[in-house]
Amino acid sequence: MNFQKITHRIMISLALIICLNPILLPQIVDATGNIPQSNNEDFSIELIGSYEIGGSTTDVEVEGSIACISDLSSGIHIVDVSDPQHPKKKGLYLDGPPADGPHEIHLENNRVYVADWYDGLMIGDISNPRRPKQLGQHLDGGEAYGIDVQDEIAYLGDAEDGFEIINVTDPSNPVELAQMRNFGFIGSVFIQESLAFILEIRVGLHIINVSDPEHPVLLSSFSKPTATRVIVKQDICFLAAYNQGLSILNITNASNPIEIGSLQTLTFNLVIEDDLLYTTGFQEGIKIYNISNVADPQLLTSYSEYAGDYLGIDIQNGYLFCTISKFGMQIFSTPHSTDAEAIADSIPGYNFLTIMQVLVGVFGLIFWKERENNL
Template sequence: MKKKVILSTTLACIMAMSAVAPAVFAHDELEVDGVSKGERTVLSNVQVQSLPEASFNGQKKVSSFSEAAAVQISELNGVQNNTADVYAHKGFAYLGTHIANGANGGVRVFDLKDPSDPKEVAVFANDDVPGTWQEKVIVKSVNTPHFKGDLAVVSVQQLNSNADTAGGFLLYDVTDPYNPKKLGFWETYDRTNGTHELYLAQQGDRTLVFASNPYADYYSTAYHEPEERRQKDFQIVDVTNPAEPKTIWEFDPRTLPEIQANPTFNGYHWTDEHGKSRAVFNHSVITDNNAQYAYVSMWDLGTVIFDIKDPENPVYLGRTDYASDQQGSAHSAALAKGGNILIETREVSNPVREGFESSYGYTRIFDIKDKSNPILLSEFKTDLVDNIEDGRTFANTVHDPKVHGNTLYLSHYSGGVYMVDISNPSKPTQIGQYVPAQSDVWGVFVDRNYILASDMGQGLKVLTRGK
């Protein structure tokens, strides 16, 4: 895991002062003002904000949330970490951890046999790579010639990109969730922080990880690495043998017609047809259930859609687009209606930028029956997105989407979890909301009859949906 190249002090200083270096990365920009995504106060003994008489968009609420359980993650070596994303598999919840209190909080496993009393039963991926945080975890049952069982893939990101170790993702056998076993590690380019978000899917007898490695393109290009060491932000990795992950394809945005027509892209910045500077990097990726199509959240390039039936040779199909005055910030995606509807959340945390609308991030819904031509059906805005007087903050922007049937669930930081009826995707209607006191909800996941939420300061929430 040691870095392969040590850059000279002279080169590092040149890069720090270089005109080509982006002054501020879109996803990290709040750190400049001392407001860092993920630095949250760890809370305990909080009360749920009750919304029994609420109405939404002039309509009577038809559903509500009840909190079945709320449990903080345990201290690890005397340190109280905060939570990041949440995933569930076979009656167990898996919570990633973020950067507060020194990171290395690993993945926390909770037994949900009694959803009203979750029990933390294991921790893994916490001490494999020093100085890292483990935000995202995906767990699926796979069956290949090399591995049969429940496989977990965990993102690994460096707190310091100049550290002696690289980020990437870890692979664990969690067939016995009480005793996770490390299988393998895939590294990103040294100068990046690592893999931010990822996805795991089985395609036939192959198991694939789809990795989002923000700024890998920019840094490996700007540091003039030889071609064999340059990496792109979106990579497909074959993990059929989890002990020997192998990169099989990566995406270069320079191949897209719109960027070729206006070739200003430097691995991060691109000037669009309206003359506006846009940030282009891979923040997140999902696939459909059969891993036939990938949906890549490329920030201001929108959600980019690929045919991945041949994962060594994916085919670009199309992407979502924005109005000229709309910040892009394509953060995450979910699918609905058998894969014919795309939900795109946009994490806009700086609501006031010259030349753009004044708004925090909100959700957009597309018809993608023709994946080469996504058609915008509607935009769903919560009651928080217009609170621009709050200044720069992640509290008011939407974060992650999940879909169960005709219901869309949105994690929304201070807004908690929103429940939205998308029976008619052209007219999404808010039908419920869960807001714990001092809410800071990062992730949401639907598990059987329960909705799981991860609050950064408060840990795991288990919610039931009322009628």
């Protein structure tokens, strides 16, 4: 093989590298921390949009391009967040004058399940967000506060009636399967497979086997008197407890939860995506932790620029949605936001650089291939 051919093949290889560089670029960005993995550097969130209500917002759930926001005074706001920078109101559900109003909500398959205090469990259809429809109600005189739904069964936390399990296969006719009234005020509820994690105000966490929803069985309890929210990832339970901080429990044996870590920070609500824990804590705002080592969470960043109580929180496509009492909802971009424009904006010149690299690579390949064929 002569010197010219060797030179030509080297040039073709270089052209391929140039052409592939736009594909490799995100990996380089990843490694430097702009799109974080497990390091603590350069992680930040940016406020990009807001939706003002002005009442007393408590919770938010996002599914696809729709966010549902519960407000104690005005009901459930249905908001189009397909453009996170410009959220738009689509409709209002439960817009009557309730005695207290909706607390926790669960959004699934265009149905919204609402723990609506004196009005019990409310089920609405928001497939047409401009005209939401009432599908059904379960009312037994209690005060509904917490809600989770799995496999067409609703799990309701109640201030008076304890823990309720309700079949909602036919949403127009919810049927109560079981009730555990030996508890006091049940707030937040979280379901993972056959286990229910419920929080009893002034007591703490109870773990219940609900594999037979008509015959739930209490497995264990963990004392945390000011517990407000609970979430579970695999065999790890994260327990937010207001002014008692955050407890991290190993629940491999659900009959014997073991505390393996804690955070001394004001925590009200929380959500997990991948190895990131997002929390709200009233006027302490939002805090984000790396939990790749669950026993030792590392604070990545925090945000508390609005003078209000940060309460509800959810995450969708890397965008963070947070409710603030007496304001409404704020939307934040994170390094995990999947919107192409948001990613491009975080890398100056990325679009121009990408186009130029592709053009140079393609023309280089054509030129050197023709030269080689002519030899």
